[in-house]
Amino acid sequence: xxxxxxxxxxxxxxxxxxxxxxxxxxxxxxxxxxxxxxxxxxxxxxxxxxxxxxxxxxxxxxxxxxxxxxxxxxxxxxxxxxxxxxxxxxxxxxxxxxxxxxxxxxxxxxxxxxxxxxxxxxxxxxxxxxxxxxxxxxxxxxxxxxxxxxxxxxxxxxxxxxxxxxxxxxxxxxxxxxxxxxxxxxxxxxxxxxxxxxxxxxxxxxxxxxxxxxxxxxxxxxxxxxxxxxxxxxxxxxxxxxxxxxxxxxxxxxxxxxxxxxxxxxxxxxxxxxxxxxxxxxxxxxxxxxxxxxxxxxxxxxxxxxxxxxxxxxxxxxxxxxxxxxxxxxxxxxxxxxxxxxxxxxxxxxxxxxxxxxxxxxxxxxxxxxxxxxxxxxxxxxxxxxxxxxxxxxxxxxxxxxxxxxxxxxxxxxxxxxxxxxxxxxxxxxxxxxxxxxxxxxxxxxxxxxxxxxxxxxxxxxxxxxxxxxxxxxxxxxxxxxxxxxxxxxxxxxxxxxxxxxxxxxxxxxxxxxxxxxxxxxxxxxxxxx
Numbered sequence: 001x002x003x004x005x006x007x008x009x010x011x012x013x014x015x016x017x018x019x020x021x022x023x024x025x026x027x028x029x030x031x032x033x034x035x036x037x038x039x040x041x042x043x044x045x046x047x048x049x050x051x052x053x054x055x056x057x058x059x060x061x062x063x064x065x066x067x068x069x070x071x072x073x074x075x076x077x078x079x080x081x082x083x084x085x086x087x088x089x090x091x092x093x094x095x096x097x098x099x100x101x102x103x104x105x106x107x108x109x110x111x112x113x114x115x116x117x118x119x120x121x122x123x124x125x126x127x128x129x130x131x132x133x134x135x136x137x138x139x140x141x142x143x144x145x146x147x148x149x150x151x152x153x154x155x156x157x158x159x160x161x162x163x164x165x166x167x168x169x170x171x172x173x174x175x176x177x178x179x180x181x182x183x184x185x186x187x188x189x190x191x192x193x194x195x196x197x198x199x200x201x202x203x204x205x206x207x208x209x210x211x212x213x214x215x216x217x218x219x220x221x222x223x224x225x226x227x228x229x230x231x232x233x234x235x236x237x238x239x240x241x242x243x244x245x246x247x248x249x250x251x252x253x254x255x256x257x258x259x260x261x262x263x264x265x266x267x268x269x270x271x272x273x274x275x276x277x278x279x280x281x282x283x284x285x286x287x288x289x290x291x292x293x294x295x296x297x298x299x300x301x302x303x304x305x306x307x308x309x310x311x312x313x314x315x316x317x318x319x320x321x322x323x324x325x326x327x328x329x330x331x332x333x334x335x336x337x338x339x340x341x342x343x344x345x346x347x348x349x350x351x352x353x354x355x356x357x358x359x360x361x362x363x364x365x366x367x368x369x370x371x372x373x374x375x376x377x378x379x380x381x382x383x384x385x386x387x388x389x390x391x392x393x394x395x396x397x398x399x400x401x402x403x404x405x406x407x408x409x410x411x412x413x414x415x416x417x418x419x420x421x422x423x424x425x426x427x428x429x430x431x432x433x434x435x436x437x438x439x440x441x442x443x444x445x446x447x448x449x450x451x452x453x454x455x456x457x458x459x460x461x462x463x464x465x466x467x468x469x470x471x472x473x474x475x476x477x478x479x480x481x482x483x484x485x486x487x488x489x490x491x492x493x494x495x496x497x498x499x500x501x502x503x504x505x506x507x508x509x510x511x512x513x514x515x516x517x518x519x520x521x522x523x524x525x526x527x528x529x530x
Contacts, residue, residue, distance in 0.1 A: 014524030018108065021071035021520050022101045028067065028075045029098025032058050036091045036452070038156040038486045039460040054159060054387050057394055058091030059083040071520055078516045082509060087401015088154050089505040092452060097513040099451030103444035104521060112437055118518040120441030125514040127430055127442075128423040128449070129507050135422055135480045136411035136503045137495075141185040147172045147406060149498040151399045153415045156499075158395040160388070163206045167392070170211045171399035174377040177213065179407070191404050197325055197378045198396065200389045203360020208382035209392070214370045215329050216378050220354045220363030222316040224301060227308030230353035234367070235346045237285035238318070238326060240336045243276055243303035245269045247296045270302060276338050277306040283341040286311065287352050289326065291318045291334070313352060315365050328374025330367065357382070405502035414494035415501045416483025417453030421471045423510075424449040453484055460486040467491060 034041045035056040045053040045064050055061060062076040075094055082093040100121070107117050139146050148168045155164035178195045179185045199216045221229065256262045280288060288307065290298050299316055307314050318326065323334055332347030350369020357364060359382070379396060383389035406412070413419050424446040431442035450468055457467040467484060470491045474482040483499065485492035494500065 015108070017524055017526050018114065018521070019105070020526075021069075021523060022105050024069035024072040025075050025520060026098050026101050028062065028065070028072045029094050029101070031065070032061055032079075032091050032094050033098065033455055034459060035061065036095055036157070037456040037459050038161065040091070040157055041459070042159055052387065053390065055391055055394065056091070056157065056159065057398065058094055060394060062090075062094070070526070071523070074516055074520065078512055081512050083401075085512070086405050086502070086505045086508045088398050088405070088501070089509045091157075092505075093509040093513050095451055095455055096448065096509060097516055099448035100445065100513060100517040101520065103448045104517060107441060107444055110440070112440065114521040114524075116437045117441050118521045120438045121445055121514050121518055123438065124427055124442045124445040125510050128427060128445075128510055131423045131426045132413060132419055132503060132506050132510075133411070135419070136413045137500075139406055139410050139412045141176070141179070141188075141407065141410065142182050144169075144172060144176070146412065146500075147176075147403055150406065150412055150500050150502060151402050153499050153501050154399050154402045155395060158398070159391045160206055160395050163209075163392075166207060166209060167396055167399060170209065170379060171396050172403055173211055174379055175400050175403040175407075177211075177377045178375050180375055185407075188407050191407050193397070193400050193404060194325075195328075195374070195376045196400060197322075197376065198381055198393050199364070199378060200381050200383075200393060201357060201360075201362055201364060202383065202385065202389060203362050204358055204382040204384070206381075206383055206388065206392050208357070208359060210380050212366065212368070212378040212380055213372065214349065214378065215326065215367040216380050217315055217318075217365045219315075219317070219365070221365050222299070222304060222314050224304040224308045227304070228311055228313050230351070231286050231313050232351055234287045234313075234349040234352040235285050235343075236287040236289065236330050236332055236349060236352070236367075237280060237283060237341065237346055238289045238291070238323065238330075238332050238334045239280070239341075240291045240323075240334050241276075241338055242293050242296055243273060243290065243299045243307075244297040245272060245300075273300075273303050274306055277303060277310060277312075279338045279341050280307070280312065281310045283346065284343050285341075285346055287313045287349075288315070289318050290314065290316045291320065291323065292316075325374075325376060329370060329372055329376045329378075331371055331373045402502055402505070405504040409502065409504040409507075411503035412500040413503045413506055414481040414483055415499040416485065416492075416494045417456050417471065418475075418481055418483030418494050419506045420449045420452040421468070421475050421483070422480050425472065425475050456484050456486065460484070460489065462486075462489050 040056050042054050042056045043061050059079045062079045067073050067076055079090045079094050082090050151168040151171050152164050174196045179188050199218045201218050330347030333345040335345055349367045352367050354363045355366045381392050383392055427442050427446035431439045453468055454464045457464040481493050481495040483494040
């Protein structure tokens with residue numbers, strides 16, 4: 001029963017389960033470790049559907065992984081939590097968690113109780129968060145240049161990093177546009193990124209991406225011969241009823257025996273559709289958006305012909321989830337029945353028309369000069385293929401999350417591993433002034449934080465030991481903004497190079513990874529429920 005100074009055999013089992021959890025979670029952390037930083041590698045994933053995905057975003061890679069071990073799944077959920085909370089630093093949070101678990105393995109082998117390690121780690125992370133807050137610099141949301149610098153740092157590690165000079169201002173302006181003017185920005189505590197709509201359009205390059213203060217549909221207008229393609233001073237109606245002949249709720253067949261009856265059916269159908277189109281025209285609308293319909297055709301050739309004759313521009317196949325966004329942008333109300341058509345339900349725009357995109361034959365419908373009462377923005381993303389478009393979409397979303405993080409917590413901190421080295425150094429000093437188990441655990445926590453600068457240097461092909469030693473020396477001398485300049489392959493002041501990131505990204509990564517590690521430490525058995 002008793003072995004190696006253990007009290008009972010159960011303790012030995014708990015140790016095995018803990019070791020198994022640590023090994024599984026570290027395996028996941030090592031899988032994404034090479035993706036950290038501007039020189040990090042990308043991962044090519046083949047999904048079960050046969051689709052191929054290229055990304056180096058930690059949350060995207062882990063969410064596509066088929067992870068079976070329950071402890072490893074916790075790390076996948078950890079990166080998703082960071083994605084929701086801060087939007088950036090999803091790889092960082094997993095690398096820190098992996099390093100902390102490695103430190104836990106060493107502490108456990110020394111015979112320190114898991115509960116003692118967990119409580120010491122909680123104290124350490126509180127101290128580390130305070131260190132980061134002390135070294136951060138406040139930021140004003142009206143200082144567009146500072147926001148763009150923070151977004152540049154985020155985009156530097158993405159596949160589309162070479163386009164960051166174009167994408168960074170777009171990401172910043174799209175979020176600031178949603179926040180409103182300077183007075184509203186100063187009061188804002190959060191921003192809903194669903195107010196920024198991403199429209200993907202294959203063709204051209206990422207450099208053709210643009211920000212539209214209005215609305216864009218990723219297809220051209222539906223028109224029959226002679227229909228308008230451009231409308232000035234548009235009055236826009238969003239209809240949810242169908243411009244086609246009515247149908248019964250169940251399958252039916254109409255048997256027509258002679259031409260006269262057939263002619264009468266066609267005449268009545270024509271009369272019915274003309275009546276609908278006249279009601280739309282009477283309301284004053286000159287642009288009609290038709291919602292997609294499942295039960296019957298939302299429109300037919302006859303209705304398009306009548307609307308074209310009346311000089312009305314038609315956009316079809318509006319998806320149901322987009323209706324709310326369109327209404328908020330244009331200031332219109334959806335009309336569910338023809339009798340409900342009235343001028344007060346129409347939205348307005350200075351100009352609506354088809355625009356041919358450069359680099360491809362595609363056309364999109366663009367609404368410009370909208371009053372935009374709902375304060376929404378649209379980003380028209382361009383790319384040569386689906387892979388580039390999907391990665392550009394994820395990168396711009398991460399960049400917008402960086403601006404959102406600054407709205408939540410208005411402080412910037414040095415990037416390039418500077419924050420982690422500073423926290424590590426201060427924790428080491430605290431560990432020297434502490435006694436007992438806390439001292440051991442704090443030192444282990446401080447060592448784990450060095451995994452970030454070490455990995456950054458390693459991925460950039462530099463000598464990690466030399467770089468981390470130099471960073472320690474510079475920080476000990478009081479240069480708290482010193483980090484790794486990956487492009488030049490040396491240690492530099494990050495504030496001078498404008499390599500900055502939101503404070504929320506770093507503090508959230510530390511808190512979430514410590515929380516997960518403490519949870520894993522307290523597990524001593526694995527119960528499989530059939």
